[in-house]
Amino acid sequence: MTTTHGGEDADAAWDERVPVLIVGAGLAGTSTAMFLGLHQVPSLLVERHPGTSNQPKARGQSWHTMEALRIAGVSERVRAAGYDVDRGMPIVIARSVTGPRLHEVLPERWPDWSHITPERMGMASQERAEPILADRARELGAELRFSTRLETFEQDAHGVTAVLRDLRTDAVSRVRADYLVAADGWRGGIRRRLGIGTHGRGTLEHSVAVVFEADLRQALAGREFALFYLQNPELGGGSGAFVTTDTPGRYVVTFGYDPDAGGGYADVTDEYCLAQVRIALGVPDLEVELVDRAPTGLAHRIADRFSCGRVHLVGDAAHTMPPHGGQGGNTAVMDGFHLAWKLAAVVRGHAGAALLDSHDAERRPYGELIAGQQYTNMIHRAAPHLADGTEDAPVPWERLLLGYRCAAGAVVPEPDEDGALHEDPARPTGRPGSHAPHVWLIRDGERLPVLDLLGREFVLLTESAGWARAADEVAGRLGVPLRAVLINGEGGPADPEGRWRRAYGVGPDGASLVRPDRLIAWRSPGAGGADALGEALCTVLRRGPRNAA
Structure with missing residues (x-):
């Protein structure tokens, strides 16, 4: 990052001017744009990929998130895009999907929280939720540009100047913004360019996510949704997970691998993936069609600061955590919810710029709390061997989500x-x-x-x-x-x-x-x-x- 000084007109050679530039159109970025629009501040959101996520992950909108989406006018859209939780959705710990259950994390029905919230949980995946948030952001005045990459940026006392590249035409443009929101994920470069370090337990696991198709109607007893955490020494890494997707007959299995052993991910062949899927399902002769596979992993990291000058971190750019508990995506949405009104108040002249200091003061403790709880959940559900007494004590969900x-x-x-x-x-x-x-x-x-x-x-x-x-x-x-x-x-x-x-x-x-x-x-x-x-x-x-x- 280069920092310049000298006032708003020191270098006015930019192509356009926007109040807020958001980098990354995931759950955090689209939410920030949507809530900024709700507070009458337009934004420019850029994303290097050609569209929103096509991955059936980050499923579920908890009660506090649905309250925020209700305020934005999209809670019913999101609810309709997901699985009907009233039909039951147990989360199970087992050796395999068809084997004996070791423990049930959630019952067949969610608890009744109608005494503490008027909202019900949603179960849309990231693949379905992001387009809804993006469309609502557009309705409220945001501009979204896909296939657009942030090349560089520099900030001074008066704003941020960003260089953007259109990946379809290779055209380069310069955008001047009052503020930059980094929603570019944990592997994005904005946090690193700012020199913001991280703390936490670091990388916890290297794993492979396998998308496949199979006839599992009998194994799942007709359920549309199922999530199994698998503790099985025959699986790579000794543990894994199985989850349904939005496409009937399509599922995902994850299992661990050692990137330093042999050829690393290159040793993870299609044949090995097929064998791992069958172990996870507990059906040795299961007919399986592989659709996709990709390396992934688990980590526990929190940025040391969520703000630096006129740049503010949200979502995975600020915190990454194990998925056990489903709050990574929810926390990303809520980062945008809590930051947007503050940015709008400053941009519209209702607040002093120091109001934005509260983004770090309020969201970093919460990010650390949620990441710690997800790590504790991971130990309980999938990795009991990591228990060493340093993990956080469990906090009841209603306190985390509606009592924070x-x-x-x-x-x-x-x-x-x-x-x-x-x-x-x-x-x-x-x-x-x-x-x-x-x-x-x-x-x-x-x-x-x-x-x-x-x-x-x-x-x-x-x-x-x-x-x-x-x-x-x-x-x-x-x-x-x-x-x-x-x-x-x-x-x-x-x-x-x-x-x-x-x-x-x-x-x-x-x-x-x-x-x-x-x-x-x-x-x-x-x-x-x-x-x-x-x-x-x-x-x-x-x-x-x-x-x-």
Whole structure:
């Protein structure tokens, strides 16, 4: 990376100007573009491949991700593109698919979390989810260019200049952006060019992914979805996995190999792959047609920083983890969700540039937490020999996904803040940094989840007309998108039992300020006014009382 100085006009020899340039059209990149569009900031997304992923991997959208996709207006599209989880989807540990089960990770039905979220899980694969996110990003104003590679970039105090190459025509162009989002994956070059190191357990396994077709209707008892973690000494590396795909009759088996033994991957022949597939299935004479195979692997790495100047890392560029638990793709989507509103606030002049410092402060601890949990899951499901007492203790899923807290970052902490990274969402505290608790309100005689009132701007939840007037005054004075929701007031939703107050930890005269990413930014348990609200909002946005700069 080259860094230059001298102001916006020091070198104006670029071909186009965009607010945000995103490199990489995977789940992280397409999500970032989509959520930026939701906040009225157009972006340019470039991807070196000719289209979105054609790999049936990163399947599943957890509840917190579906909440974010609901805000973006695509949750039902994504749900319809995936397997119906209500039909059952056990995850099994076994010697082989047709052999005795050693352990069942998930039951036939998902737990009922309707008391902590209005959303249900989705089960679309990356292959099907990415085009939906990309289409929605276009609908919201993003431009996507495939077969386009980032050649070089340089940043200065005022922006980022990138050199792009059209791989179809070999034409080169220069793009100037206020900010660059690195969504180019773990093997992408942006993080390395920035000189950002990594920490973690490193490479855990070299493996081979074999895509094949076979008649497994009887073996799978007619199930559309199945995931088996295989612990079998006959498999390469002693373990592997089997999973169904979106194409009926097509499946994937993975197994380990030693890249330093013999010819490495060159020794992994078609005949060897066929034998490994039959071992994984437990059917020695199974008729198998190989479709594809490729080297892959497992790693546990987290970037030492998620931001450097005007460049911000999301998805696998920021963290890579074993797939056990399915949160790699979810974390990538949520990186874009939590970063986009901050970029939009700075680009639109609502916030100070220092707001973007909170990307690292908020997302790196979460990336480390999730990666650690996935490593623990890997030990439990596929690699018990790696257990040495240094792995993280398991954290309940509801805490990880709907109870995660940002104890430091773009929030106003309270005097008794204890720095906890998660809490039980069934017993919410309503503290700043926590997920806005799910409660049902009533509007026009119909139930309304509080989630449907959030997501596009700052929202002040209150029952006090005084706080509602304060919100209008602060929004006008600061020029910040801020809207008051007057619960149990004229024109507002009703909560006759006061459930929202208990969940958010405020009294009848109090208020809770919720960020666009539905995390609580600040609260006042009792009465207050425009001065207190304005000071809190300026603290969150890292800006002065009159302007953002």
